[in-house]
Amino acid sequence: MSTLAQNKADLERASTAQKVADMLRERVLLGELEPGLRLSEEAIGGALGVSRNTLREAFRLLTRDRILVHEHSRGVFVRRPTGEDVRDLYAARRVIECGALRLWNDVSDAQREAVRAPVRQAVARAEKNDFSRTGSANIQFHRGIVGLAGSARLSDESDRLFAELMLAFRVAHEVEAFHQTYLPWNRKIVELLNNGTVEQAVQQLDEYFDAAEQDLVSRLVAD
Amino acid sequence: MSTLAQNKADLERASTAQKVADMLRERVLLGELEPGLRLSEEAIGGALGVSRNTLREAFRLLTRDRILVHEHSRGVFVRRPTGEDVRDLYAARRVIECGALRLWNDVSDAQREAVRAPVRQAVARAEKNDFSRTGSANIQFHRGIVGLAGSARLSDESDRLFAELMLAFRVAHEVEAFHQTYLPWNRKIVELLNNGTVEQAVQQLDEYFDAAEQDLVSRLVAD
DNA sequence: GATTGTGGGATTGTTGAACGATTCTACGAT
DNA sequence: ATCGTAGAATCGTTCAACAATCCCACAATC
Numbered sequence: 001m002s003t004l005a006q007n008k009a010d011l012e013r014a015s016t017a018q019k020v021a022d023m024l025r026e027r028v029l030l031g032e033l034e035p036g037l038r039l040s041e042e043a044i045g046g047a048l049g050v051s052r053n054t055l056r057e058a059f060r061l062l063t064r065d066r067i068l069v070h071e072h073s074r075g076v077f078v079r080r081p082t083g084e085d086v087r088d089l090y091a092a093r094r095v096i097e098c099g100a101l102r103l104w105n106d107v108s109d110a111q112r113e114a115v116r117a118p119v120r121q122a123v124a125r126a127e128k129n130d131f132s133r134t135g136s137a138n139i140q141f142h143r144g145i146v147g148l149a150g151s152a153r154l155s156d157e158s159d160r161l162f163a164e165l166m167l168a169f170r171v172a173h174e175v176e177a178f179h180q181t182y183l184p185w186n187r188k189i190v191e192l193l194n195n196g197t198v199e200q201a202v203q204q205l206d207e208y209f210d211a212a213e214q215d216l217v218s219r220l221v222a223d
Numbered sequence: 224m225s226t227l228a229q230n231k232a233d234l235e236r237a238s239t240a241q242k243v244a245d246m247l248r249e250r251v252l253l254g255e256l257e258p259g260l261r262l263s264e265e266a267i268g269g270a271l272g273v274s275r276n277t278l279r280e281a282f283r284l285l286t287r288d289r290i291l292v293h294e295h296s297r298g299v300f301v302r303r304p305t306g307e308d309v310r311d312l313y314a315a316r317r318v319i320e321c322g323a324l325r326l327w328n329d330v331s332d333a334q335r336e337a338v339r340a341p342v343r344q345a346v347a348r349a350e351k352n353d354f355s356r357t358g359s360a361n362i363q364f365h366r367g368i369v370g371l372a373g374s375a376r377l378s379d380e381s382d383r384l385f386a387e388l389m390l391a392f393r394v395a396h397e398v399e400a401f402h403q404t405y406l407p408w409n410r411k412i413v414e415l416l417n418n419g420t421v422e423q424a425v426q427q428l429d430e431y432f433d434a435a436e437q438d439l440v441s442r443l444v445a446d
Numbered sequence: 447g448a449t450t451g452t453g454g455g456a457t458t459g460t461t462g463a464a465c466g467a468t469t470c471t472a473c474g475a476t
Numbered sequence: 477a478t479c480g481t482a483g484a485a486t487c488g489t490t491c492a493a494c495a496a497t498c499c500c501a502c503a504a505t506c
Contacts, residue, residue, distance in 0.1 A: 099322030
């Protein structure tokens with residue numbers, strides 16, 4: 001009975017701070033609040049009609065998700081990933097996603113399908129010259145890869161990681177267009193997986209990370 | 224100039240909430256506050272002489288670290304890991320640590336030494352029948368393995384992971400004695416690494432995880 | 447006897463105001 | 477141009493209050 005679980009999730013969403021945090025997260029990820037911007041407690045709190053204490057609680061939630069950074073007595077800012085952040089990001093992705101991909105032969109069909117499907121969709125869209133959601137398709141592909149590990153905490157951590165990566169894309173002024181470059185890579189990886197050559201797929205993924213990291217770092221504007 | 228960086232870290236530690244959180248974390252990890260216990264805002268805040276708002280901020284910090292769990296309108300509780308939590312914990316460790324260990328030949332000597340040293344110390348202590356800090360030595364070993372990845376975010380996430388594991392040990396009524404069983408395994412892994420047979424070391428680590436997970440889950444008392 | 451209302455009491459969620467501490471800004475001195 | 481300083485703006489923390497929610501015990505019902 002999935003409806004009950006869904007209802008429970010809705011009920012738990014009662015917290016005001018949670019709602020404020022969700023709204024702010026969306027605003028940041030959509031680019032309405034750009035990296036480096038300072039979020040004034042008074043201004044935001046006043047505009048949203050919540051008290052400072054509640055707003056600060058929302059800030060804390062987003063700080064945990066690395067969406068915001070907190071500087072003592074200075075306030076909170078939209079995170080602005082540096083080159084070093086991107087390097088760290090990809091070092092983590094290499095370990096997590098390559099490690100997860102190596103489990104390909106040990107996981108359920110549903111898990112494998114979660115990797116294949118996003119690429120299939122992206123290919124279908126690309127053939128119709130529809131590049132609208134190519135970015136989220138790419139992320140879905142990698143989210144599927146992480147899912148092979150079968151660890152909720154790892155998937156959650158990866159979601160935070162992808163969110164931070166989005167911020168880096170924004171700093172690099174590359175949001176949607178950026179991803180579609182890597183569709184051929186994803187196709188190749190799935191192809192290698194279907195052929196049963198898992199280790200080659202892992203190597204391909206590793207090379208993808210090399211290219212993506214270098215590309216992103218080079219486009220990162222210092223300020 | 225490491226002293227400057229250290230001073231900076233000290234200065235940034237000014238926040239009251241941070242200090243309260245550190246104190247509570249230590250209390251929990253030392254076992255003075257056992258898993259499942261509810262932490263009353265009034266009681267704790269009164270005892271520590273901080274306001275409810277500040278205490279709630281400390282609670283948020285510890286919730287992010289998975290030390291505490293927050294239930295809406297019910298309060299915060301010391302996390303009490305379930306069997307499913309432990310399973311998830313080890314699924315994550317398998318991917319992260321095995322993936323990191325495979326980088327053995329690509330990392331600096333200092334990073335490799337951070338893996339070897341804890342085992343050497345543990346062996347030296349064991350030969351003197353000193354099993355005092357065998358638990359932290361084991362954790363240092365695995366922390367070193369994660370460090371091979373060279374990602375601060377991965378190391379941080381692993382620290383949170385180890386903290387949660389500590390809580391699981393406590394639920395299983397196995398804190399210090401638990402670890403020393405696995406010293407031989409660690410020795411074997413380092414030995415295989417020194418022989419240059421990295422892939423065998425990874426396999427050995429994987430088997431260690433199987434054994435440790437099974438052992439811990441079986442000792443976990445339901446309630 | 448087991449289940450289902452129904453209170454009151456305790457605790458959390460949220461707000462608003464207040465004040466000291468820290469940072470930022472702009473202006474003027476050297 | 478650099479430095480120092482005063483004032484403004486903002487953050488950190490506390491306090492008090494009230495609404496919302498949960499918990500527990502007791503009564504009502506079948």
